[in-house]
Amino acid sequence: MKPAFVLALALFALSLPASAAAAPEVSSSVQAPAADSNPDPIFLGPKPYCWIVEGTTCSPLGSTTPCTDACSNPLSCTCRSYIYYNETIFYWDCMEAC
Numbered sequence: 001m002k003p004a005f006v007l008a009l010a011l012f013a014l015s016l017p018a019s020a021a022a023a024p025e026v027s028s029s030v031q032a033p034a035a036d037s038n039p040d041p042i043f044l045g046p047k048p049y050c051w052i053v054e055g056t057t058c059s060p061l062g063s064t065t066p067c068t069d070a071c072s073n074p075l076s077c078t079c080r081s082y083i084y085y086n087e088t089i090f091y092w093d094c095m096e097a098c
Contacts, residue, residue, distance in 0.1 A: 050094040053077050058092045069097030 050067035058065070058079035065077050077094035 047074065050075055050077065050097050053092045054094045055091050058090050061090060065092065067094055071098035073098055 047066040047068045050069050053065065053067045054077065058077075061079050061081050063079045065079075067075050067077055069075055075095040075097065077092040079090055080093045081088050081090050083089070
């Protein structure tokens with residue numbers, strides 16, 4: 001990933017108000033399916049394009065999310081971090097696309 005792009009994303013994230021960064025609340029009545037009934041999530045359902053996900057904020061560190069490249073290949077992005085002026089920035093780092 002290009003350092004200028006990462007720097008621009010970090011500066012943009014810092015300029016957002018705190019309310020924009022808050023995650024929506026999830027109802028506690030919704031239950032996730034059993035782990036053994038769900039195959040690898042990287043190959044399920046429609047996935048966003050990797051270039052849309054790349055560099056956006058994520059959480060927690062090490063988590064993954066599925067994405068698709070322009071050739072419709074199923075790929076994934078991993079939540080990584082770096083330190084910028086004593087602040088840890090979390091971002092999606094996606095697999096290389098076609």
